[in-house]
Structure formats: C-alpha cells, structure tokens
Amino acid sequence: MAENADHGDTTLGEAGEGQARPDLAAMVVPLGRALMAAEQPILDAHGVTMWAYMVLLHLDETPIRTQAALAKAIQADKTRIIAVLDDLEARDLIRRRPDPMDRRVRLLSLTTGGRQVRDAVRSAIREGEERLLAGLSAADRDGFLRGLRALSARPELTLLPEPERD
C-alpha cells in the first residue's frame, strides 16, 4: 500500500515538481496505522487505550464539559466513550459528577493522576516522534509538519472539481 511509485503519469504535471508518487492516501493511511501501532506500546505501558488517551488529552484543563461535547471533540460517538469514561473514572484518572444546574449532564474533569498519566504518555510519544522526524532534513521536517497541520485542519477534504449533486 505504501509502495508503487512507478507510474509515469506526466499528463497533469501542473503543480510543483510533478514527480511520480503513490496516491496520498496510499502513503498517509499506512503511515497513520504505523504511528498508531508505534504508540501502542507506550499506551500499554501506562495502562491506557488510545481512546482513553484522547480523552485525557482533550479534558485538559477545561473541567466543564459534557460527555457529548467531549465525544464530538474527539470525533467519537457518544456511545463509544462511555466504557472508556467508566474505566478512567474507576481508576481515578478522571472525575465525573452530575451538574448541579442540570442533573442530566455529567461534568468531566481530570484528576491529578490523570494529568500525570496524560503528561507521561504525551512526553514519551513526543520524544519518539521527534526521534522519527530527526531522520528528515530540517526543511523537510518543517514542511512536513506544516503541510500536515494545514491539511488535517481542513474540515472537509474533497478531490472533486465540482460538488456532486443529485
């Protein structure tokens, strides 16, 4: 999936260098999988799943947050994070109390332990990533990160020249 760069389609070399390369998805998707797999040992070492880590990351310093808002923020379904929250709460990494104002909602907040786990995991991941990126030239590393941030910030990517209407 990550290698088949031998297509000489020079028919649309309009942008930049026009060098033959695999489809973006054919590189990005496997890279994402590899990165996730690479994070797994770190997460395991701290006893959290990827979803749990994402919850810890997003809870951050903002204690006032409904579960629905949290789920939306991490692109998850409301139903999907419940087991995660149950586990995190049972291990005192987060607190979950009913809102006095509206007792339907649960206010989520990070405990000290949760903050510690989050920081430890984040540091380990960041260190490993920097080690990875160190294999690139400074210019490429910079461009890669900037391009990545720019592209991943787009809410709706489309490859179509005109929107599909039916």
Added chain:
Amino acid sequence: MAENADHGDTTLGEAGEGQARPDLAAMVVPLGRALMAAEQPILDAHGVTMWAYMVLLHLDETPIRTQAALAKAIQADKTRIIAVLDDLEARDLIRRRPDPMDRRVRLLSLTTGGRQVRDAVRSAIREGEERLLAGLSAADRDGFLRGLRALSARPELTLLPEPERD
C-alpha cells in the same frame, strides 16, 4: 482528533522548532480517513472499490504474479482479495488463469479495460490531490511530500528508545 494544539509542553523542546502540535497520529490518521473518503466518489464513479483500485494499481504491467504475492504487496490478507478478484475478473478488468507450470497458482494480468479504469481513476485522484496540495506553499508542499514518502517508506516505525524486553 485533529485539533487540540493547545498544550504548552515545552519541557522537551529538543528537536527542531519545538512548536506545540498535536500528536502525529492525531493528525495523520484523520487525514488518511479524509483522503479515503475523498477518493470514494471517484472510485464510485468508476465502479471500483478501494481494494479493487489497489489491485489494478499493483497489477500494473507485471502479469506474472500469484494472488498471495499480490495480497502481500498491498498489505492485505490472501482471503480478503478473493472476492475483489472475482468481481474484477467477472467484469473483464483482470484476467486470471492457472499457471501451466504450477497449476496451483493463478496468473493475474490486467486487461485493456482494467488498464483504462486504473488510468482514469488514477488521473482523477491525482488531479484532485494536486488541487489540494496547491493550497500549500511550494516549499511546504515539497517538504510534506518528501517527509511523507520518507516516513511511509519505513517498514517498521517505532517510537520506543529501546526495545521492550521482559
């Protein structure tokens, strides 16, 4: 998953710029999903699935190939591509004949129609991608592509400083 860049972890700013950014996986994985979703309409328009397109791409000009080898090349399971091959063969986009030398293996090759579909899909995808990348500066686009190629070429990514032994 793609946005939470508000962590001021300056404790490990050792490599490069040290600017705060989300985890790589938190950007790469959603981007991959978005790219796949963006490719879907193009694939649909040509009546092929993502796996079928990958098969067409990899079959390319090398007709002598076993199904197992093909599966391995596109990071799929042998069992997973069979339905795909069945469909492609039924639609005359690929040919599948038993090898006279070893009648266990099936020789796969691309038909003219298959080559046409492959080229059409690839062109459309490439066009859309260039349009996407046009939003980046030339330097960033270049760095992004180079970094992406370099990272996705690594067979085994690891974030751990030392192998986990127990």
Added chain:
DNA sequence: TATTGTTATACTCTATAACTATA
C-alpha cells in the same frame, strides 16, 4: 508433507436504535 487458492467461522470495531432520568 507443503503450498495455492478457497470457503467458513469468529472476532473486533463501529454505528443505530431503544431505554432512563431529568428538564
């Protein structure tokens, strides 16, 4: 016995729908 391709089964992840408790 080992290997290619195939089929059948089971498992994981995720989304959808139904339920409760508050409002």
Added chain:
DNA sequence: TATAGTTATAGAGTATAACAATA
C-alpha cells in the same frame, strides 16, 4: 416533548482456521 447519558442490538470489516487441489 426534548435532551444527556446509558444500554443493547446489529452491521461492516478483518483475521483465523479449516478445506480442496496440486506439487
């Protein structure tokens, strides 16, 4: 009635294991 959270069910995608044909 509408909404936050929860639970239960069903679906898609994937991997594992068993099978048939050939070597």
